[in-house]
Amino acid sequence: MKILITGGAGFIGSHLAEKCAVAGHRVTILDNLSTGSLDNITHLLREYKGTLQFVQGTVEDEGLVRQLIEQHDRVYHLASVVGVKRVMMEPLTTVVEGLRGTDVVLSVAAELVRPTLVASTSEVYGRALEYLDPEGCQRLSEDSPLILGSPAKHRWVYAITKLAKEALAISYHRQMGSPFVVVRFFNTVGPRQSPAYGMVIPNLVQAALSGRPLPVYGTGTQRRSFLHVKDAVEALYQLLITPPREPWGEIFNLGNPMEISIMELAEKIKALVNSNSPIEVIPYEVSYGKGFEDMQRRTPDISKIQAWLGWSPRHDLDDILNEVIQHAQIAS
Secondary structure, three states: OEEEEEOOOOHHHHHHHHHHHHOOOEEEEEEOOOOOOHHHOHHHHHHOEOOEEEEEOOOOOHHHHHHHHHOOOEEEEOOOOOOHHHHHHOHHHHHHHHHHHHHHHHHHHHHHOOOEEEEEEHHHHEOHHHHHOOOOOOOEOOOOOOEOOOOOOHHHHHHHHHHHHHHHHHHHHHHHOOOEEEEEEOOEEOOOOOOOOOOHHHHHHHHHHHOOOEEEEOOOOOEEEOEEHHHHHHHHHHHHOOOOOOOOOOEEEEOOOOEEEHHHHHHHHHHHHOOOOOEEEEOHHHHHOOOOOOOOOOOEOOHHHHHHHOOOOOOOHHHHHHHHHHHHHHHO
16 A cells, blocks of 8 residues: 655654554655654665655644545645644644644545545543542543643643544544544653654653753652553554554544553663652643643543454563663763
């Protein structure tokens, strides 16, 4: 197949491009390099010369997007502003690029009837578990209520934008029968993930390796679950390239249900690195400004995608941390 990946020079996109190239498909990466990096794909361009190409450009360029989608059989739309810090600094960019770009990609893909996967986020659930499950026993399913804060709170701009992208994809499917599917990522991590935009694991690993204090924002009691990027890519590949049945119009959680508090995560990284660095607890308002809101838990129910694909995560947190630490040590 000929596969187009928007945002393919990013963290998840580069791993997906590698998966598709290894499987023998022709791959085109479209990326404006605002958060992606050529470093993520240089080895792919070298190893798969002739079957993998990079196009620098934006998904807001309708002429370019049309030209590329016409030439491809499948589309992964991963292009997005990433990271809490960048979203806080550039809320307008988050909304405008997210909605304009997605509208361009989906309108062209719908017209040309190209099966397309749209990347969303667990952020769309907002603070659902805090309100619906104060005892901390439940997980978030695709049908769980979404409890978001006001767009006046910058924390929620990203989630609102992603939810609008979901609505656009599902509406195209319902009204036009477009072969679109949505995936909600829960904290996907692994080698090549940049610490530049507030990503928790690479930030903690870099701090531990350099002897700096490990930054833990908020109280550290907030709990998260982490999915290895290799597991994420396997699910993405199966959903769009080799689905056992058509997933069009569906929304899938993609994550690992195993939880850990951020404080426990920091302690675990310290132990794996054998670091003497202290853990520094930093109030949210110091890093993100007054009025920042966070959620205490965001843990996925993945029974739907398990039933659909027979997929489950194969890598645990130790696998993830060991690979990230090794990658960071080599890079330094």
